Amino acid sequence: MFTADMISIDRATVSVALAGNPNAGKSTLFNALTGSRQQVGNWPGKTVEKKTGELSHDGRRLMITDLPGAYSLSAYTQEEIIARDFLLTERPDVVVAVLDAANLERNLYLAVQLLEFETPAVIALNMMDVARRQGLDIDLHELSRALRAPVIPTVARNEEGLREVASAAIGAMSEPTRPFSLDYGPEIEAEIAALLVEIEHSPSVAGHYPARWLAVRLLEEDRDIISRLARLFGGMALVERAEESRARLFATLNEDVDLMIADRRYTWIHQLASRVLRSGREDQVSLSDRIDYFTTDRRLGIPIFMIIMWVVFKITTDVSAPWVDWIDGVLSGPISRWALAALGALGLEQSWVASLLVDGVIAGVGGVLAFVPVLLSLYFALAVMEDSGYMARGAFVMDRLMNRIGLHGRSFLPLMVGFGCSVPAIYATRTMTSRRDQILTGLLVPFMSCGARLPVYVLFAAIFFPGQATLIIMGLYLLGIVVAILVGLALQRTLLPATAAPGMVMELPPYRLPNARSIRNQMWLRTRAFLQHAASLILLSSMVIWLLMAIPTGRQGEFAATPIEDSVFARVSAAVVPILSPLGFGTWESGGALISGLVAKEVVVSTLSQTFGTEMEAAGIAGGSFLADLREIITSFMAAVVDTLRALPGIIGINLTGEDNVAAPGLASAIHSSFHASSGGHAAAAGLAFMVFVLLYTPCMATIAAEKHELGTRWTLLSLFGQLTIAWLVTYVVFQIGVWWGG
Amino acid sequence: MLRDVLQAVETAQGPITLAELSRRLNIDPGALDGMLQHWERKGKLVLNSGSAVACNMDCATIQCACSMGAGGACCPFVARLPRSYSPANGTAGVQANTE
Numbered sequence: 021m022f023t024a025d026m027i028s029i030d031r032a033t034v035s036v037a038l039a040g041n042p043n044a045g046k047s048t049l050f051n052a053l054t055g056s057r058q059q060v061g062n063w064p065g066k067t068v069e070k071k072t073g074e075l076s077h078d079g080r081r082l083m084i085t086d087l088p089g090a091y092s093l094s095a096y097t098q099e100e101i102i103a104r105d106f107l108l109t110e111r112p113d114v115v116v117a118v119l120d121a122a123n124l125e126r127n128l129y130l131a132v133q134l135l136e137f138e139t140p141a142v143i144a145l146n147m148m149d150v151a152r153r154q155g156l157d158i159d160l161h162e163l164s165r166a167l168r169a170p171v172i173p174t175v176a177r178n179e180e181g182l183r184e185v186a187s188a189a190i191g192a193m194s195e196p197t198r199p200f201s202l203d204y205g206p207e208i209e210a211e212i213a214a215l216l217v218e219i220e221h222s223p224s225v226a227g228h229y230p231a232r233w234l235a236v237r238l239l240e241e242d243r244d245i246i247s248r249l250a251r252l253f254g255g256m257a258l259v260e261r262a263e264e265s266r267a268r269l270f271a272t273l274n275e276d277v278d279l280m281i282a283d284r285r286y287t288w289i290h291q292l293a294s295r296v297l298r299s300g301r302e303d304q305v306s307l308s309d310r311i312d313y314f315t316t317d318r319r320l321g322i323p324i325f326m327i328i329m330w331v332v333f334k335i336t337t338d339v340s341a342p343w344v345d346w347i348d349g350v351l352s353g354p355i356s357r358w359a360l361a362a363l364g365a366l367g368l369e370q371s372w373v374a375s376l377l378v379d380g381v382i383a384g385v386g387g388v389l390a391f392v393p394v395l396l397s398l399y400f401a402l403a404v405m406e407d408s409g410y411m412a413r414g415a416f417v418m419d420r421l422m423n424r425i426g427l428h429g430r431s432f433l434p435l436m437v438g439f440g441c442s443v444p445a446i447y448a449t450r451t452m453t454s455r456r457d458q459i460l461t462g463l464l465v466p467f468m469s470c471g472a473r474l475p476v477y478v479l480f481a482a483i484f485f486p487g488q489a490t491l492i493i494m495g496l497y498l499l500g501i502v503v504a505i506l507v508g509l510a511l512q513r514t515l516l517p518a519t520a521a522p523g524m525v526m527e528l529p530p531y532r533l534p535n536a537r538s539i540r541n542q543m544w545l546r547t548r549a550f551l552q553h554a555a556s557l558i559l560l561s562s563m564v565i566w567l568l569m570a571i572p573t574g575r576q577g578e579f580a581a582t583p584i585e586d587s588v589f590a591r592v593s594a595a596v597v598p599i600l601s602p603l604g605f606g607t608w609e610s611g612g613a614l615i616s617g618l619v620a621k622e623v624v625v626s627t628l629s630q631t632f633g634t635e636m637e638a639a640g641i642a643g644g645s646f647l648a649d650l651r652e653i654i655t656s657f658m659a660a661v662v663d664t665l666r667a668l669p670g671i672i673g674i675n676l677t678g679e680d681n682v683a684a685p686g687l688a689s690a691i692h693s694s695f696h697a698s699s700g701g702h703a704a705a706a707g708l709a710f711m712v713f714v715l716l717y718t719p720c721m722a723t724i725a726a727e728k729h730e731l732g733t734r735w736t737l738l739s740l741f742g743q744l745t746i747a748w749l750v751t752y753v754v755f756q757i758g759v760w761w762g763g
Numbered sequence: 764m765l766r767d768v769l770q771a772v773e774t775a776q777g778p779i780t781l782a783e784l785s786r787r788l789n790i791d792p793g794a795l796d797g798m799l800q801h802w803e804r805k806g807k808l809v810l811n812s813g814s815a816v817a818c819n820m821d822c823a824t825i826q827c828a829c830s831m832g833a834g835g836a837c838c839p840f841v842a843r844l845p846r847s848y849s850p851a852n853g854t855a856g857v858q859a860n861t862e
Contacts, residue, residue, distance in 0.1 A: 091797060091800065092797075094804070096804050123791075123793040125791040125793055125794040126791065126793030126794050126796065126797050127793075129794070129797055279765060279766075279805075282765060282801055283764055283765045283766070286764045286765060286794065286797075286798060287764050289794070290764065290790065290791075290794065293791065293794075309782050312780065312782065316780055316783075412845045415845075416778055416780065419777075419778045420777045420778050423776075423777035423778060424777070433811070523771075523772045523773055523774065523775025523776070523777065523778070523779065523849065523850060524772070524775070524777070524778040524779070524811075524847050524848065524849040525772050525775070525778070525779055525780070525781055525784055525799060525847060525848045525849075526778055526779070526780055526781065526845055526846075526847040527780075527781040527796065527845050527846045527847065528780050528781065528782070528845055529845055
């Protein structure tokens with residue numbers, strides 16, 4: 021039988037295993053104890069690092085093994101299996117259980133399981149400095165008495181308590197105390213006693229495992245132990261005996277035995293923690309919890325979220341505006357002139373190549389690139405929210421809202437991702453465990469306003485609502501959420517009946533100061549995605565649209581020299597004009613932009629720049645010498661810096677800049693005139709309606725492909741036609757209200 | 764205690780924070796986290812590990828700019844959200860596992 025008596029005492033070498041929860045300071049203690057006398061390798065057959073080291077103390081040589089961090093010894097994770105296997109097969113002389121004193125109750129669960137191994141043990145109560153700072157006072161004597169093991173307070177990173185731990189380890193091996201044993205209640209204890217008798221009658225089993233520990237594990241139906249016993253002589257009989265015990269206990273207690281045992285451990289630990297832990301402070305609520313009291317409150321959570329989002333959009337629109345102007349000015353002025361001058365040197369200034377470069381590539385791609393500062397500002401604000409920990413609170417309050425439409429707790433992630441890009445958001449729905457939830461979430465994702473739509477909002481808000489751009493853009497994001505909620509409610513009353521609203525527990529990380537490197541990385545990764553999009557899909561789209569605008573439909577026109585309204589592009593786009601006319605923007609330019617927007621939403625802006633840009637090119641491109649252009653770039657750059665600084669106070673409501681102006685004057689006036697004419701004089705209403713349509717109609721072809729892949733053809737078709745119908749209806753209502761309002 | 768924790772999650776009307784549940788049940792947040800993990804292991808709760816979700820996607824199938832992420836991040840639009848637990852009962856995937 022395996023007993024403490026089997027341990028050889030007074031040996032010169034003592035084997036010690038360090039075990040503990042992750043982040044309990046176990047490795048710090050190991051490093052402090054062993055110094056440079058360490059060997060690092062891997063556990064056999066595993067990728068988990070194995071560290072062993074030596075320590076000489078009181079004439080003994082301590083061979084210390086740092087076991088992987090684990091929360092229990094239930095053999096569910098690789099770390100738990102390694103730790104348990106080591107204790108069972110290597111049988112160290114002493115186990116040092118390293119506990120985080122500041123998180124004692126959590127750490128005691130593993131400690132109890134370690135003590136049940138019946139190996140002499142020492143409790144290293146680490147991070148005592150943190151516990152003291154938190155005002156925790158721990159009754160070490162009572163803790164030691166309850167656990168039947170010496171408890172040594174340590175601060176491993178300051179090398180406090182190391183000698184005491186080593187001495188206690190040697191002492192525990194030399195003078196073993198009565199093994200720790202937790203009372204599981206009369207019914208379970210009776211079955212444990214019966215199993216102990218069986219184990220004693222199976223010498224091959226008894227020699228392998230601590231008897232009481234084995235009996236408890238068998239009652240917990242530990243699959244790993246059962247399969248090991250099956251290989252031992254007499255093991256199967258014991259397994260069958262344990263099965264009978266479990267059946268009897270279930271009949272008596274009407275509950276699974278493993279649950280009863282785990283519950284008993286938690287209850288005992290909770291009672292012990294209540295006895296030994298004393299708080300020196302009246303108020304133990306952390307600053308994060310105090311802030312969360314407001315930010316996650318049922319009534320205040322949403323308004324606070326709205327205020328923060330308002331600041332985000334204020335930064336996005338106002339701070340970036342001078343830089344949008346600057347990039348647009350440089351691209352449409354000096355860059356276009358230099359490109360034409362270069363082509364002139366090759367004798368191509370009047371050729372279709374010049375038109376392709378200026379009207380196609382620079383107007384199309386440049387029209388989108390001008391909005392890079394807008395996206396940089398948005399990604400900066402979002403990165404700050406994420407890194408500070410607020411984004412988790414935002415997700416929490418929004419999830420509460422989504423819960424009301426019967427969405428599962430898992431839905432919030434795809435919906436949040438949808439604010440960046442609809443495609444990964446659709447793919448993220450595959451993690452939903454219910455098909456109904458996946459379909460519902462997948463159908464709602466396209467209504468979350470993705471980043472690609474933002475340039476359209478910024479352009480149109482600056483043209484039609486200067487001064488209220490932030491309000492308009494934020495309103496559009498909110499409208500997307502409101503439409504998603506209404507569609508969700510409609511679907512759950514019709515095609516996708518609601519199941520019971522499920523609960524969810526979310527672990528909110530503590531607030532922290534955002535890290536500059538992390539913010540920079542996030543901004544760069546997301547902006548680079550946009551730039552790569554501009555360099556590939558948008559460039560290709562711009563060239564195709566230029567080609568369609570260059571091909572005449574009549575016999576009289578010439579390639580690349582035909583009036584744009586006689587081009588193939590204009591004629592094809594005109595096909596949707598009757599559908600768009602009731603919405604206030606029934607022109608072939610708007611229709612063409614919306615059709616091309618199916619490729620990607622950024623293409624809406626590039627197409628508008630191309631269609632309206634050709635009329636302005638002469639004025640924009642005419643300029644001075646190379647040096648004059650350079651002077652213009654530098655002067656406008658300095659002006660942008662000054663304007664940005666003046667815009668900063670606007671975030672808190674102090675306006676030093678006047679109206680927002682991020683659209684190139686020529687493009688802005690051309691779009692305004694077009695919408696004024698198409699809406700019967702209600703340009704602002706038509707502009708707002710256009711933005712609403714862009715918000716609600718199909719995001720892009722890649723999203724449709726993703727929906728088909730994840731949801732199937734039937735749901736994709738429903739989604740496609742549903743979005744177009746909803747977009748048309750909501751836009752119509754918005755335009756009519758705008759006209760009635762006098763917009 | 765364990766049953767109380769599971770029941771509290773299952774009967775919660777919408778999401779609650781770990782700190783809120785800890786106060787409600789008078790259980791230390793760390794210990795409560797351990798109990799939630801226990802129920803996850805038993806298949807009664809599902810762990811939603813936010814940051815891993817979108818990264819587990821097959822990027823080759825995604826036609827947006829998802830393949831250029833650096834530092835292990837597959838998609839730049841991945842939202843880093845905190846861990847959460849939700850009941851597994853009533854969901855198709857879990858039912859299939861238990862049948």
